[in-house]
Amino acid sequence: MTPSGRARPSIAWAYLAPILVLMAVFTYWPFIHTLYLSFVSWNLNPGQPTKWVGLANYEGVAGSPLFAAAARNTLIYIAAGIPLKVLLPIPLAVAVWSFGAGGHVYRTILFLPTLLSFVVVAVAWSWLLSPLGGYMQQFLGLFGLGMPNLLADPDWAIWVVLGLSSWKILGFNMLLYLAGLASINRHYIEAMRLDGAGDWAVLRHLIWPLLTPTTFFVLVSTVVFTIQQVFTPIDVMTQGGPSNATTNLFYMVYQYTFLTFNVGYGAAGTVLLFVLLLFVTLVKVGLLDRHVQYKQ
Amino acid sequence: MADIVFDGIEKRFGTVAAVARFDLDIGHGEFVVLVGPSGCGKTTSLRMLAGLEQPTAGRIRLGPDDITDRPPRERNIAMVFQSYALYPHMTVAENIGFSLRLKRMSKREIAAEVAQAAATMGIEGLLERKPRELSGGQRQRVAVCRAIVRRPQAFLFDEPLSNLDARLRASARAEIRTLQQRLGVTAVYVTHDQVEAMTMADRMVVMKDGHIQQIGRPLDVYAHPANAFVAGFIGAPAMNLLPLARAPFAAAGPADALVGVRPEDIRLDPASCIRPQPFQARLRHVEALGAESLLHLDHDGLALQMRLPGSWQGAELPQFFVDAARLHLFCGRTGARLPASV
Amino acid sequence: MELTRPWKVIGHALLTLASLAVLVPMALVVLAAFKPHNEIFSSVPWPQNPTWGNFVALFRDMPFGQYLWNTAGTTVLRVGGQIVIAILTAYGFARWQFRGRDVAFALVLGAMMIPHQLTMIPIYIMMGNLGWFDSWTALIVPNLAMPFAVFLLRQHFLAFPPELYDAAEMDGAGHWRALWLVVVPNLGPALSALVVVLFIDCWNEYFWPLLVTDSDHARTLQVGIRQYLQEEMADAYGPLMAGVTLVSLPALAVFFAFQRRVMDTFVSSGLKG
Numbered sequence: 030m031t032p033s034g035r036a037r038p039s040i041a042w043a044y045l046a047p048i049l050v051l052m053a054v055f056t057y058w059p060f061i062h063t064l065y066l067s068f069v070s071w072n073l074n075p076g077q078p079t080k081w082v083g084l085a086n087y088e089g090v091a092g093s094p095l096f097a098a099a100a101r102n103t104l105i106y107i108a109a110g111i112p113l114k115v116l117l118p119i120p121l122a123v124a125v126w127s128f129g130a131g132g133h134v135y136r137t138i139l140f141l142p143t144l145l146s147f148v149v150v151a152v153a154w155s156w157l158l159s160p161l162g163g164y165m166q167q168f169l170g171l172f173g174l175g176m177p178n179l180l181a182d183p184d185w186a187i188w189v190v191l192g193l194s195s196w197k198i199l200g201f202n203m204l205l206y207l208a209g210l211a212s213i214n215r216h217y218i219e220a221m222r223l224d225g226a227g228d229w230a231v232l233r234h235l236i237w238p239l240l241t242p243t244t245f246f247v248l249v250s251t252v253v254f255t256i257q258q259v260f261t262p263i264d265v266m267t268q269g270g271p272s273n274a275t276t277n278l279f280y281m282v283y284q285y286t287f288l289t290f291n292v293g294y295g296a297a298g299t300v301l302l303f304v305l306l307l308f309v310t311l312v313k314v315g316l317l318d319r320h321v322q323y324k325q
Numbered sequence: 326m327a328d329i330v331f332d333g334i335e336k337r338f339g340t341v342a343a344v345a346r347f348d349l350d351i352g353h354g355e356f357v358v359l360v361g362p363s364g365c366g367k368t369t370s371l372r373m374l375a376g377l378e379q380p381t382a383g384r385i386r387l388g389p390d391d392i393t394d395r396p397p398r399e400r401n402i403a404m405v406f407q408s409y410a411l412y413p414h415m416t417v418a419e420n421i422g423f424s425l426r427l428k429r430m431s432k433r434e435i436a437a438e439v440a441q442a443a444a445t446m447g448i449e450g451l452l453e454r455k456p457r458e459l460s461g462g463q464r465q466r467v468a469v470c471r472a473i474v475r476r477p478q479a480f481l482f483d484e485p486l487s488n489l490d491a492r493l494r495a496s497a498r499a500e501i502r503t504l505q506q507r508l509g510v511t512a513v514y515v516t517h518d519q520v521e522a523m524t525m526a527d528r529m530v531v532m533k534d535g536h537i538q539q540i541g542r543p544l545d546v547y548a549h550p551a552n553a554f555v556a557g558f559i560g561a562p563a564m565n566l567l568p569l570a571r572a573p574f575a576a577a578g579p580a581d582a583l584v585g586v587r588p589e590d591i592r593l594d595p596a597s598c599i600r601p602q603p604f605q606a607r608l609r610h611v612e613a614l615g616a617e618s619l620l621h622l623d624h625d626g627l628a629l630q631m632r633l634p635g636s637w638q639g640a641e642l643p644q645f646f647v648d649a650a651r652l653h654l655f656c657g658r659t660g661a662r663l664p665a666s667v
Numbered sequence: 668m669e670l671t672r673p674w675k676v677i678g679h680a681l682l683t684l685a686s687l688a689v690l691v692p693m694a695l696v697v698l699a700a701f702k703p704h705n706e707i708f709s710s711v712p713w714p715q716n717p718t719w720g721n722f723v724a725l726f727r728d729m730p731f732g733q734y735l736w737n738t739a740g741t742t743v744l745r746v747g748g749q750i751v752i753a754i755l756t757a758y759g760f761a762r763w764q765f766r767g768r769d770v771a772f773a774l775v776l777g778a779m780m781i782p783h784q785l786t787m788i789p790i791y792i793m794m795g796n797l798g799w800f801d802s803w804t805a806l807i808v809p810n811l812a813m814p815f816a817v818f819l820l821r822q823h824f825l826a827f828p829p830e831l832y833d834a835a836e837m838d839g840a841g842h843w844r845a846l847w848l849v850v851v852p853n854l855g856p857a858l859s860a861l862v863v864v865l866f867i868d869c870w871n872e873y874f875w876p877l878l879v880t881d882s883d884h885a886r887t888l889q890v891g892i893r894q895y896l897q898e899e900m901a902d903a904y905g906p907l908m909a910g911v912t913l914v915s916l917p918a919l920a921v922f923f924a925f926q927r928r929v930m931d932t933f934v935s936s937g938l939k940g
Binding site for chain 3: 038039040041042043044045047048049051052055056057058059060062063066073075120121123124125127128132135136137138139140141142143144145146147148149151152153154155156157159161162163164167196199200201204205208227228257260261264265279282286287292295296299302303306307310
């Protein structure tokens with residue numbers, strides 16, 4: 030029996046009205062407006078008229094050295110982050126899962142960085158990594174190793190941002206894997222055990238294959254996280270520098286729009302970013318559907 | 326005087342008629358049971374009376390008022406749901422008093438009304454508990470309590486006993502009926518269980534596929550089912566329904582008619598029949614239930630059931646009799662009762 | 668699954684290492700918050716002359732109290748608004764079947780594909796035109812629609828027994844009172860976990876407040892701390908560590924109050940958001 034109730038179904042629109050209005054004003058309209066701005070030249074000054082320039086903004090962005098750096102860095106952030114962000118959580122999750130209730134403490138500890146803001150993490154690490162005698166320098170000194178000023182060095186800075194974002198997301202991704210592991214039917218394991226399988230055989234032939242969909246899913250959601258969230262540590266620690274060594278596509282949009290007031294370039298960069306995110310999100314939705322089926 | 330009137334009620338979901346041409350007058354204080362298999366429209370009819378569904382056509386009256394277009398809260402009708410639908414976050418007392426609270430009655434009045442209703446149902450000791458701490462039987466009493474506290478003009482019951490075990494169900498049947506008679510409130514009760522319909526109803530309404538099949542007092546319906554469906558649905562074990570042409574006994578009717586005989590109208594002792602007619606059948610299997618026995622017979626591939634008081638002490642080749650005065654004849658095409666039958 | 672001994676040891680070793688990698692930096696920061704200026708780069712991890720001075724400096728050198736007030740106030744109002752709107756939306760979707768429902772639901776979920784970063788320029792301009800720039804309103808209103816919260820609550824609403832709606836209606840509650848007196852009180856832990864996740868999300872937000880605030884009038888803690896870092900640099904690591912400790916406490920506190928449930932809700936936000 031449908032919970033239709035007696036009230037006419039059209040009353041539902043009254044309940045939906047607030048969110049639909051908000052989304053129209055603050056999501057869908059700005060989105061369309063961004064598309065428009067990507068075709069004009071404007072400097073964010075309300076008194077200044079906009080000028081239609083067609084695809085010139087896209088050409089300008091694509092040809093700029095900032096875009097080249099941002100695109101390259103975005104790729105590095107994504108690809109180089111895979112071992113720490115996507116792969117390392119797997120053995121951790123399997124270990125926590127195998128300990129049952131005994132693993133809860135680890136789970137809670139590793140989850141803590143998720144609760145901290147990126148500002149907090151970035152400020153804390155900039156102290157720990159300080160070239161003026163931070164703990165990392167002291168620690169390396171114990172082994173007779175020197176430490177360069179990481180954040181000022183174009184070769185090192187991007188790895189600092191990367192390491193810190195891995196530190197922050199590690200526990201969260203581990204939790205995603207734990208959700209995947211929780212859906213594994215323990216009868217399979219018992220059946221394999223009865224067939225005489227050892228630990229390695231169970232891990233290799235049962236758990237790893239069953240975890241594959243989760244792995245793809247974590248990969249994709251980590252890509253989205255990396256594109257969207259790394260803005261904060263970049264802005265707090267390096268502002269995209271030194272010499273564009275740490276900027277990414279999102280930070281580039283911010284730089285164009287709000288630091289150099291080139292709104293057209295910013296909007297064009299936003300549209301490019303959207304295409305990238307749309308692609309990743311579609312992959313994610315596809316994976317999620319499969320993930321759900323898999324669980325059933 | 327009619328208390329509740331369904332006048333040409335119809336409910337369509339898209340092109341499907343869930344309830345078609347439903348006409349029924351219910352007298353004041355009467356206990357009417359709507360009975361039928363699932364999907365027959367009985368629950369939809371009840372929900373339209375409650376105001377939870379809007380009829381596609383027709384009018385519903387309660388007392389002097391046409392209530393068709395009123396929302397449930399303006400109908401003064403209370404309902405007991407199949408799952409009891411107790412609010413999980415409220416105590417028993419809060420559950421019972423919720424409707425009074427919505428009427429903005431004072432706290433003290435509510436407490437008094439709740440206490441009185443709880444005493445009626447013998448659940449004074451449960452008032453501070455949460456529904457999840459109650460047994461099925463206790464929940465059912467709370468649900469009834471929530472209905473009576475409002476002093477409604479009519480009670481509606483939607484399969485209120487189907488979640489109880491068999492023993493509780495029997496005692497709950499009697500309890501609900503006694504309570505309703507004591508309060509003198511009109512009741513409409515929906516069930517798929519023909520035993521509930523037989524034992525509780527003043528009148529029952531047998532439904533199938535959205536259509537009323539028969540309205541009548543239980544024993545009248547049992548003795549004179551209006552068609553083959555009612556004949557098969559009311560009574561357990563069901564009436565034996567056979568094509569007349571292949572039946573082991575003779576009856577006057579068209580060749581394509583169905584002949585029906587209740588299991589208790591097949592006998593071993595011809596003296597107990599008004600017009601005994603012997604017939605041949607093979608005994609296949611006996612179910613001994615203690616007070617009675619069910620015999621499964623076979624005649625030329627046709628299965629028949631027979632009910633016998635006491636236990637079967639059987640002869641090897643028993644002679645069966647059918648009471649020809651108690652045969653039912655139904656039209657082979659429409660299933661309608663034929664006048665030739667008694 | 669029970670592992671054999673060598674695997675167990677490896678597992679514990681790995682997890683211990685990872686836990687240390689999380690806990691040691693956090694501990695160093697908290698301890699540094701109590702270190703006087705001359706000990707901030709000392710090789711001894713704990714303060715030898717513990718002091719509250721860093722906390723005092725925090726409130727003296729920057730309008731920390733004002734930032735705290737802005738953050739707490741906008742977070743409470745924003746999360747409250749998000750929850751109420753998500754409840755209304757989820758109820759509308761879950762309780763009735765109506766023409767256009769699927770389209771409307773697709774529009775709500777589709778908004779998850781359009782994160783802030785893609786709409787920030789026009790909203791920024793809009794804030795200016797509306798005169799909302801550098802105000803609580805700018806921090807709150809553009810963020811009230813929360814598709815993920817709608818999605819999560821709708822799941823719970825769909826699991827809600829429809830007979831309870833009917834019972835509420837028979838008892839005299841229309842759809843509005845049924846929502847607030849019957850449905851919402853039964854959401855229980857799911858709702859509190861959602862509140863915690865939204866709270867942490869908002870409390871920790873950096874990008875949007877950075878964009879739409881430019882004075883102490885509306886600036887939030889996250890932006891304030893970052894600015895303090897930029898202005899004082901290395902001279903102020905003591906107060907900064909005090910600051911990040913203080914800023915993190917509320918999120919950690921609410922998390923530990925609702926632990927398990929919050930982790931699950933975070934996971935589902937990751938699955939959908």
